[in-house]
Amino acid sequence: MATDLSTAAPEEIGIGDYQYGFHDSTENYTFKSRKGLDREMVEQISAMKKEPAWMRDFRLEAYDIFLSKPMPSWGGDLSHLDFQDIHYYMKASDRQEQSWDDVPDDIRKTYDRLGIPEAEKKYLAGVKAQYESEVVYGSLQEDLAKKGVVFTDTDSAIRDYPELVREHFGTVIPSFDNKFAALNSAVWSGGSFIYVPKGVEIEFPLQAYFRINSENMGQFERTLIIVDEGASVHYVEGCTAPTYSSESLHSAVVEIIVKRKARCRYTTIQNWSNNVYNLVTKRAMAYGDSLMEWVDGNLGSKLTMKYPAIYLMEPGARGETLSIAFAGAGQHQDAGAKMVHCAPNTSSRIISKSISKSGGRASYRGLVKVEAHATGCKSNVVCDALILDPESRSDTYPYIEIEQEHVAIEHEASVSKIAEEQLLYLMSRGMTEAEASAMIVTGFIEPLVKELPMEYAVEMNRLIELQMEGSVG
Amino acid sequence: MTASLKINDLHVSVEGLPILRGVSLEIRQGEIHALMGPNGSGKSTLAYTLVGHPKYEITQGSIEIDGTPLNELDACQRARLGLFLAFQYPVVIPGVKVADFLRHAITNIRNPNRKEGEGLIPMREFRKELKAMMDELGMDGEFARRYLNEGFSGGEKKRMEILQLAMLKPRFAVLDETDSGLDSDAVRVVSEGLRKLAGPEMGVLIITHHERLLEYNVPQFTHVMLAGKIVETGDASLARELHNEGYSKVRLRHPEEAAEEAARAQGRAAEPAGV
Numbered sequence: 001m002a003t004d005l006s007t008a009a010p011e012e013i014g015i016g017d018y019q020y021g022f023h024d025s026t027e028n029y030t031f032k033s034r035k036g037l038d039r040e041m042v043e044q045i046s047a048m049k050k051e052p053a054w055m056r057d058f059r060l061e062a063y064d065i066f067l068s069k070p071m072p073s074w075g076g077d078l079s080h081l082d083f084q085d086i087h088y089y090m091k092a093s094d095r096q097e098q099s100w101d102d103v104p105d106d107i108r109k110t111y112d113r114l115g116i117p118e119a120e121k122k123y124l125a126g127v128k129a130q131y132e133s134e135v136v137y138g139s140l141q142e143d144l145a146k147k148g149v150v151f152t153d154t155d156s157a158i159r160d161y162p163e164l165v166r167e168h169f170g171t172v173i174p175s176f177d178n179k180f181a182a183l184n185s186a187v188w189s190g191g192s193f194i195y196v197p198k199g200v201e202i203e204f205p206l207q208a209y210f211r212i213n214s215e216n217m218g219q220f221e222r223t224l225i226i227v228d229e230g231a232s233v234h235y236v237e238g239c240t241a242p243t244y245s246s247e248s249l250h251s252a253v254v255e256i257i258v259k260r261k262a263r264c265r266y267t268t269i270q271n272w273s274n275n276v277y278n279l280v281t282k283r284a285m286a287y288g289d290s291l292m293e294w295v296d297g298n299l300g301s302k303l304t305m306k307y308p309a310i311y312l313m314e315p316g317a318r319g320e321t322l323s324i325a326f327a328g329a330g331q332h333q334d335a336g337a338k339m340v341h342c343a344p345n346t347s348s349r350i351i352s353k354s355i356s357k358s359g360g361r362a363s364y365r366g367l368v369k370v371e372a373h374a375t376g377c378k379s380n381v382v383c384d385a386l387i388l389d390p391e392s393r394s395d396t397y398p399y400i401e402i403e404q405e406h407v408a409i410e411h412e413a414s415v416s417k418i419a420e421e422q423l424l425y426l427m428s429r430g431m432t433e434a435e436a437s438a439m440i441v442t443g444f445i446e447p448l449v450k451e452l453p454m455e456y457a458v459e460m461n462r463l464i465e466l467q468m469e470g471s472v473g
Numbered sequence: 474m475t476a477s478l479k480i481n482d483l484h485v486s487v488e489g490l491p492i493l494r495g496v497s498l499e500i501r502q503g504e505i506h507a508l509m510g511p512n513g514s515g516k517s518t519l520a521y522t523l524v525g526h527p528k529y530e531i532t533q534g535s536i537e538i539d540g541t542p543l544n545e546l547d548a549c550q551r552a553r554l555g556l557f558l559a560f561q562y563p564v565v566i567p568g569v570k571v572a573d574f575l576r577h578a579i580t581n582i583r584n585p586n587r588k589e590g591e592g593l594i595p596m597r598e599f600r601k602e603l604k605a606m607m608d609e610l611g612m613d614g615e616f617a618r619r620y621l622n623e624g625f626s627g628g629e630k631k632r633m634e635i636l637q638l639a640m641l642k643p644r645f646a647v648l649d650e651t652d653s654g655l656d657s658d659a660v661r662v663v664s665e666g667l668r669k670l671a672g673p674e675m676g677v678l679i680i681t682h683h684e685r686l687l688e689y690n691v692p693q694f695t696h697v698m699l700a701g702k703i704v705e706t707g708d709a710s711l712a713r714e715l716h717n718e719g720y721s722k723v724r725l726r727h728p729e730e731a732a733e734e735a736a737r738a739q740g741r742a743a744e745p746a747g748v
Contacts (some may be wrong), residue, residue, distance in 0.1 A: 063626065099619070122689070284695060341686040375747075419564065420527065420566050421564045422566055424524070424526055424527070424548055425527070425563065425564045425566070426574075427525070427547060427548035427552070428524045428525070428548040428549075428551070428552050428557070428558055428560075429552055429574070429578035429581075429582070429637065429641065430549055430552040430553050430578050430581030430582040430585075430641075431545070431549055431577065431578065431581060432549050432589060433549065434589060435577070435581075435589055437572070439566070439569055439577070440566060442568070442569070443566055443567050443568030443569035443620070443621075444567065444568055445568070446567075446568030446569070446620075449656065
């Protein structure tokens, strides 16, 4: 019979089965900032990084914008987020290494536990491992480097590719875009810089792995990806953090430029611990006949507010966002997508699947916008929500702004519960109630998971199963 | 030793409404029983109660397999004891591939003490077995890669049930109108499938309106249900008689149950629309 939630021990109902909640000592850190944010902190971060003046000015201007913007009143509950209770910069080790053997023991062991070095050997073309504020390990396959592919951390890129960075940095997401974009612009550190030269197609994914270790940590990576004409890349990011009773903040900015006939796929498997605010701005500009795809999996965090955007800038550009959100106890996933059709004959597709259980809340928030001169555009939006119990919640906020008559826009939304008949059917074939629920949930997201490379599909299913394990009421 | 599925004085209510009013029946491994009766007599209620549908509440009586009481067991535990229901209306499970589902199911049924998360039966072995079984039932191998019952025709769904029956090899199988809604070719396929599967190791309860399934799988016992009771038990000739002549003679022979049946029908008609 069903587990009685009121009497079951926590381990029986799946609370505390987050696997990555461990943490390392921070004693040997090279630098720990005090808590709190002010102008001096921004200047200190810039000075430590020995940045050029333009970047220092960019940060300070962004800081002023951050102060001038009110907190968003929509989306999730941000009332407990205290900007003065956060460490804005932490450096765990002195330098970035090219060999895992050189990475400090504690940190290397952490990445071992996360399986990154193993994945690197098997199926990755390059890796960046960011620990707190800085990237501690980086690699890129030699043949790709020879072809002119750049995969480095954004701090190094400012030194090594100053013109390329300065030309694009902050052009896709200006500091004034929103409060958290401004915050990131002021205090950013780390993140990936990728340049794929014309016509170069990278077969295996490049992966970045973001790890928060300290309590009350703020991680603000800044990623810039430029895919030149006819080139292609698949970038994957993963993220985890220790479980603490106090909150941490992750607020990234990701800017992507996909030039003519290029392709970029950006896959996120977000698995932050349940005390992390995850407030991220991601946007791509897709030019003529290019393809930009976001595959956005949100499983962790306390609150996620993230709506990866694609601006379709020239005819023939295509944008696609596949979004999977899983909200468990104490979690709110406010996720979705934005598609802005700025040019004629552009097309977009959004597929969103959300699952909420044990009082979790999953919201789809999306925008499809077609500008006045953009004739002949097509957009298709499908949002499906699965609610596993009466305590959980799902909402859909679809916004459509059309300034043009000659377009084809489709929107479908569905909300479902696991039907008693489905559970009975699977249980009558020998599945336990928990197995049956997990199987139904896995099936629900299958259409998205099958889009992932095999290794990530396996990982996604494993994470979903962990979330579901023994959790049936 | 042959095991038996024993149903003793079973009373069942659905949402407080009594449907079964004292059903007793014993099925031994190797026997085929037919259960017939007019619409609303409680045949499907018996099937759902046996499999453990939580909506069907046993108010009195018991179900046992080989002396183990089932009343307090859920559908999963019952399945692992060797009970199988071929559903009249198999549900769609979107995104779950037939092969993945079956591999999971078989692993659990064959290792009834398996804990969640423990390994599944080896892929190679499973695939070989599945392919052999699908060949035998004349099913296209492509079935295994489809999502469970999604977009299946009526006949395909029923064949899917028979495939599951074949793979899970239960000790007791209940077939709830597995022949309904099928054209005659499909009925033949399903009937032949069942005939291949039923044997000395399997006790079968066939719930049907029709005779075709019984032509291929001749029952030793035919039971007739009326208003929540088994009112008559005979052999295969009783099934033929009911098929040819309908239930009017049965009603005449059992006026009390016939009256109850009429009262139930009236009660349903008197309910406000939409309830």
